[in-house]
Amino acid sequence: MIVTAAICPSPPLLARELTGRAEILPELRAACAAAVGRLLAAAPDVVVIVGAGQETATWNPDDRLDLSAYAPPVSGARGKPGLALALGIGALLLDRAGYAGPRILQAVDESAPSADCLRLGRDLAAAAPRVALLAVGDGSTRRGPAAPGYLDERAVPFDDVVQQAVRDGDMAVLAGLDPDLARDLMATGRAAWQVLAGAFAGTRPATEISYAADPFGVAYLVAMLT
């Protein structure tokens, strides 16, 4: 069963090697590190990283983000071409926390219907007596004219709904997010959040949001759910 879960965003700039000589968003890094730290403090049997990918599939636990895909001169150890960004960032966060225990890298098809995501969440929750879930993904990418996806008026309301649902521990709202709207808004976190909702199905976890901001026009959310 799920003993604890965390939500983290997945911008490549969380990989320190990719931001040049400057450290970008140290407060976001700190929030992610703290969330992962609390995840591990629950002494899970296994940490499941779930994030959107091209298809629903389990990757090798040793796979890591292929940093050279983002910055050709940078090479990461064990970089796995094709590993989804969200899984790579999740793995990086676990590595940075010094976690060497069992982990599952679970990609979920970015366009998977909500029902499939929820079912996957229920299955993952049953993977071990004590499962910690790290759901990695982002809110909308169209929060303003300077945002990577330019402005879409639906973006801010969509992110507000997600944030409020997480704040309330209301898994039904997450389960009900519209995949088509999320795709239009380039919100890469939708599928992972619905996996999370499936894992917590029938319960209302206590939650704590430690970071919610859009410094570069993408909605980043860091939260704990227990």
Place this chain on the structure above:
Amino acid sequence: MDDVAAAPDGAQAARERGPLRLGRAEFAPEQRLVMAIVNRTPDSFYRPGVTWDVGAALDQVHAAVAEGADILDVGGVPAKPGPEVTVAEEIRRVVPFVASVRTAYPDLVISADTWRHEPARAVCEAGADLLNDTWSGWDPKVADVAAEFGAGLVCSHVGTLTPRTRPFRPFFTDVMADVADRVLGLAERARRAGVDPARIVIDPAHDFGKNTWHSLELTRRLGELTATGWPVLLSASRKDFVGETLGAPVEDRLAGTLAVTAVGAWLGARIFRAHDVRATRQALDMVGAIRGDLPPARTVRGLA
């Protein structure tokens, strides 16, 4: 000019492409260093007299350091012909100033642009780390001074010129071969004189004893010099070959200078003597990033 045996070809004259030591600093081969020019003269070719006043010269030092200079190159005698500057006068212009800079910046690498051993000795006593002997070993005792003080030495090429003369119809069968022979020969002589090989720099000396075609050829083939492993100093800032190439007066030669800088950096030069410190620093950092030696300052585009 004294005789310097032509450098033997190949391995014997080459050195490992290793660190360059200047003063207490050590610079890796991948670092590209800006050498900021500070003239203690009333009549240098670019902005003559602008740092003739000591206060103005010190202000320029502060600015150069703030803008990213790694080395300061202080000179008291213009390269071009003109009123005689005696040894005593050169010392008067340069040495107290170097001492002041040394006091203000204990760790800054200070180079002295001089070709005579008396000012060289005095300026080393005042704290200079590098002797920029632009006139190609005209006074061999400069190398002895460098050895005595543990200072570095720039070994340059001026063809057949004597100090403070202009080229008159210079010609070469192969200008790069002539340059390489001379500077490698001088480097070898310096090493025999006891100069620390890690402190020896070679300089093809654009414009010195060369016409514009020659300087362009040396720029094009600079890789042949850097391939020797000796650190190469590129001194092209606002020089006549840039001006003639672009049809531009001295105040309009920055873009051309930066183009030479970028090409030289790409081909492996390690020190860049410059009037325009900030622009040169930026050009070099850009080349460093393109080559993959220096990470960009801050990357967010497409990564958020």
